[in-house]
Amino acid sequence: MNSTLDIMLWVVVPYVSIAVFVVGHVWRYRYDKFGWTTRSSQLYENRLLRLGSPLFHFGILLVVLGHVAGLLIPESWTEAVGVSETAYHAVAASLGILAGLCTLAGAAILVYRRRTVGPVFSATTRNDKVMYVLLVGTIVLGLGTTILGNLTGDPHNYRETVSPWFRSLFYADPQPQLMAAAPLGFQLHVIAAWILFAFWPFSRLVHVFSLPLGYLTRPYIVYRSRDDQLGNRRPRRGWERVG
Amino acid sequence: MKIMAQMAMVMNLDKCIGCHTCSVTCKQAWTNRSGVEYVWFNNVETRPGQGYPRTYEDQDRWRGGWTLNARGRLRLRGGGRLRKLLTIFSNPKLPALDDYYEPWTYDYDTLISAPAQQHTPVARPRSLISGKPTGITWSANWDDDLGGAPELARHDPLLRGIEDKVRFEFEQTFMFYLPRICEHCLNPSCAASCPSGAIYKRSEDGIVLVDQDRCRGWRMCVSGCPYKKVYFNHRTGKAEKCTFCFPRVEVGIPTVCAETCVGRLRYIGLVLYDADRVLAAASTPDEHDLLDAQRDLLLDPTDPHVRREAERAGIPHDWLDAAARSPVHALINTYRVALPLHPEYRTMPMVWYIPPLSPVVDVVRDTGHDGEHHTTLFAAIDALRIPVDYLARLFTAGDPEPVNQVLRRLAAMRSYLRDINLGREPDESIPDAVGMTGEELYDLYRLLALAKYDERYVIPPAHAEQAHGLEELATECSLDYEGGPGMGGSGPFGETSGGPTPIAVENFHMLRDRQKADRVNLLNWDGRGNPVPPKDKP
Numbered sequence: 098m099n100s101t102l103d104i105m106l107w108v109v110v111p112y113v114s115i116a117v118f119v120v121g122h123v124w125r126y127r128y129d130k131f132g133w134t135t136r137s138s139q140l141y142e143n144r145l146l147r148l149g150s151p152l153f154h155f156g157i158l159l160v161v162l163g164h165v166a167g168l169l170i171p172e173s174w175t176e177a178v179g180v181s182e183t184a185y186h187a188v189a190a191s192l193g194i195l196a197g198l199c200t201l202a203g204a205a206i207l208v209y210r211r212r213t214v215g216p217v218f219s220a221t222t223r224n225d226k227v228m229y230v231l232l233v234g235t236i237v238l239g240l241g242t243t244i245l246g247n248l249t250g251d252p253h254n255y256r257e258t259v260s261p262w263f264r265s266l267f268y269a270d271p272q273p274q275l276m277a278a279a280p281l282g283f284q285l286h287v288i289a290a291w292i293l294f295a296f297w298p299f300s301r302l303v304h305v306f307s308l309p310l311g312y313l314t315r316p317y318i319v320y321r322s323r324d325d326q327l328g329n330r331r332p333r334r335g336w337e338r339v340g
Numbered sequence: 341m342k343i344m345a346q347m348a349m350v351m352n353l354d355k356c357i358g359c360h361t362c363s364v365t366c367k368q369a370w371t372n373r374s375g376v377e378y379v380w381f382n383n384v385e386t387r388p389g390q391g392y393p394r395t396y397e398d399q400d401r402w403r404g405g406w407t408l409n410a411r412g413r414l415r416l417r418g419g420g421r422l423r424k425l426l427t428i429f430s431n432p433k434l435p436a437l438d439d440y441y442e443p444w445t446y447d448y449d450t451l452i453s454a455p456a457q458q459h460t461p462v463a464r465p466r467s468l469i470s471g472k473p474t475g476i477t478w479s480a481n482w483d484d485d486l487g488g489a490p491e492l493a494r495h496d497p498l499l500r501g502i503e504d505k506v507r508f509e510f511e512q513t514f515m516f517y518l519p520r521i522c523e524h525c526l527n528p529s530c531a532a533s534c535p536s537g538a539i540y541k542r543s544e545d546g547i548v549l550v551d552q553d554r555c556r557g558w559r560m561c562v563s564g565c566p567y568k569k570v571y572f573n574h575r576t577g578k579a580e581k582c583t584f585c586f587p588r589v590e591v592g593i594p595t596v597c598a599e600t601c602v603g604r605l606r607y608i609g610l611v612l613y614d615a616d617r618v619l620a621a622a623s624t625p626d627e628h629d630l631l632d633a634q635r636d637l638l639l640d641p642t643d644p645h646v647r648r649e650a651e652r653a654g655i656p657h658d659w660l661d662a663a664a665r666s667p668v669h670a671l672i673n674t675y676r677v678a679l680p681l682h683p684e685y686r687t688m689p690m691v692w693y694i695p696p697l698s699p700v701v702d703v704v705r706d707t708g709h710d711g712e713h714h715t716t717l718f719a720a721i722d723a724l725r726i727p728v729d730y731l732a733r734l735f736t737a738g739d740p741e742p743v744n745q746v747l748r749r750l751a752a753m754r755s756y757l758r759d760i761n762l763g764r765e766p767d768e769s770i771p772d773a774v775g776m777t778g779e780e781l782y783d784l785y786r787l788l789a790l791a792k793y794d795e796r797y798v799i800p801p802a803h804a805e806q807a808h809g810l811e812e813l814a815t816e817c818s819l820d821y822e823g824g825p826g827m828g829g830s831g832p833f834g835e836t837s838g839g840p841t842p843i844a845v846e847n848f849h850m851l852r853d854r855q856k857a858d859r860v861n862l863l864n865w866d867g868r869g870n871p872v873p874p875k876d877k878p
């Protein structure tokens with residue numbers, strides 16, 4: 098039988114977070130396109146950013162890929178193609194730790210820069226601070242759990258607990274007991290992540306969804322008719338455009 | 341053939357007095373906000389000089405604009421699409437604030453709040469970026485009038501290789517002013533560099549704009565523009581650029597910089613071009629042929645075939661008439677005295693310049709010769725290599741010949757018109773020598789020296805279709821019908837008599853709102869706190 102706490106943590110929190118994440122992004126996109134930006138601070142400072150930002154971003158993109166692979170691909174599939182759990186784990190842990198360390202080092206540089214470079218510091222909003230606490234917290238918890246787990250020599254196989262639980266959320270058949278069985282480190286990492294996701298649409302992290310892949314295929318010069326946009330003129334009542 | 345209309349500008353550099361009125365009025369209109377304190381959509385730089393931002397013309401360093409690859413294909417000098425995406429996390433070619441300048445204000449408050457003391461209190465400069473006291477070490481026109489030139493002007497990228505030939509000593513050098521706005525290029529590399537596709541060229545009038553709702557702050561356009569005329573608003577995290585004052589132009593009035601220009605040296609009008617040929621023109625192999633390629637791209641608006649094609653492309657009739665009267669087209673292609681700025685960037689810029697003859701005239705006069713006589717002037721143009729070479733590096737990718745031709749035409753106009761003004765028999769050999777007729781030379785003189793407001797600015801209002809037309813109608817005088825009492829030309833009772841000046845509805849509302857609201861001066865507001873002082877309850 099699942100305790101109320103387990104249901105709260107591993108069913109209610111995830112669904113609320115996902116709902117806020119989705120609805121929040123739709124809302125933000127519709128009402129705040131103007132605020133949807135990376136809010137680059139490169140104009141203020143370049144030397145540290147040049148180091149920290151690529152390190153962090155390439156790291157985190159690898160980490161995201163790792164999570165997609167680890168959470169969404171069932172263990173049975175990899176075994177079906179002949180990859181043993183030990184082999185899988187060796188590769189995943191080493192790549193994951195490498196990417197995680199890059200991310201963390203990059204984040205450290207970025208946070209240090211935010212704190213010490215005057216103009217960057219004064220352009221840092223409260224929102225940015227909350228975002229960094231949640232983001233770095235989640236990364237530290239995740240990386241810490243992985244490293245500590247591997248140091249014990251007998252790492253927990255999350256593909257038997259966390260991953261099926263995560264997938265169960267999307268089958269609308271949540272299995273909180275799976276997650277409840279995972280070690281504390283994983284539990285904390287996951288909770289931190291759900292809070293981060295709930296905060297995501299309201300932070301600068303929305304820029305992730307603007308990854309401009311369309312640039313690879315669109316024509317270089319964009320032409321638009323002035324009718325497509327209404328300049329600074331609000332249409333008069335009764336003359337608003339339809340559609 | 342796909343004919344498009346382009347709003348373009350010509351500036352006659354001989355008449356620029358370097359007063360910066362254009363920059364200031366532009367700033368008041370567009371960039372007097374926090375986040376863009378360092379931004380001047382219009383700036384005036386003294387040449388030779390480093391420009392703003394510093395040495396922006398050094399494309400080996402900044403890598404803006406286009407270039408031809410080994411196979412002769414046009415590509416972005418800053419690298420292709422994939423490279424842009426891979427370097428998106430930290431743009432390697434973004435000018436830093438130092439390259440512009442750190443904007444500042446003064447601590448005015450101490451002037452009135454300082455305690456009684458022996459010495460007059462002073463207002464110290466404070467950085468608008470960090471809010472801390474700062475020393476002022478650079479600005480958008482630090483080297484104005486060759487200030488500090490012996491030390492600073494040698495870093496002008498255009499002087500590379502001839503540094504030692506240009507002596508920055510008093511009375512031994514030449515200088516002129518170069519007012520710059522966004523070029524509203526036919527082949528804008530800013531738009532091509534924008535990963536989000538937020539920068540677009542309006543198909544009606546060619547004005548290049550940043551869609552503020554689509555810009556995501558990737559700041560690639562700033563690097564992509566070789567003229568460094570896209571700026572990053574560090575508060576909003578979005579790119580901003582010169583808008584060619586589109587709300588004004590749409591209702592038929594000139595841009596703020598042109599309207600307020602003290603020297604009356606700016607001309608605004610339409611040109612027609614064939615959009616299908618832009619890429620080929622921009623890919624012209626030899627840099628020295630780019631000027632002609634760019635001139636050829638512009639179509640003759642009086643040619644019936646062009647007019648037919650243009651109408652088929654949906655360009656309204658009054659726009660075609662305006663294009664036929666365009667002073668810009670006349671200066672570029674009829675009189676061939678206007679040249680584009682840095683055609684070698686291959687963006688097909690649409691702000692053109694009449695190069696200044698004054699560096700030549702000054703030298704001639706200083707050496708005691710007759711600075712109005714055509715033979716002396718022609719000889720001087722041929723002899724004075726340095727100013728001509730310098731102008732060529734600005735306007736013709738380094739080819740002195742077209743610059744020579746323009747300067748000879750300007751010199752010819754000077755001396756031909758002197759004879760007329762002095763009541764002497766005009767010397768028809770002068771126009772002959774520059775391949776023009778006396779009448780053409782006189783018309784050129786009229787356009788450059790006498791042209792009135794409505795000849796300098798031939799701007800057909802936009803067709804915002806009926807809805808907007810109705811709005812404008814509603815603001816017009818009801819007596820203003822053909823032949824009615826409100827009707828009049830450029831009236832018999834002085835400047836303001838006659839027909840109403842069209843007003844932009846949006847400006848009207850804005851002005852009215854502003855009159856009703858408290859006056860707020862945002863120019864020196866540091867972006868912190870409330871710019872509107874809280875009202876005392878009575």
Ligand code: HEM
Nearest residue numbers: 135136137138139150154157207211305308428429430558
């Ligand atoms: C999808 C691809 C992504 C792209 C193209 C991208 C791009 C950018 C860019 C251009 C900046 C501005 C850097 C600057 O000039 O100041 C930025 C900042 C940032 N990005 Fe990303 N990003 C991506 C994904 C992510 C992800 C997945 C995360 C974290 C989960 C993330 C977190 C951040 C943070 C925290 C900053 C602020 C850095 C700082 O200034 O302190 N980004 N990103």
Ligand code: SF4
Nearest residue numbers: 522523525529530565
């Ligand atoms: S000059 Fe203007 S239109 Fe041309 S590339 Fe620069 S910003 Fe774009």
Ligand code: SF4
Nearest residue numbers: 356359360362601603
């Ligand atoms: S207002 Fe006219 S004369 Fe004065 S600096 Fe600007 S372009 Fe030159």
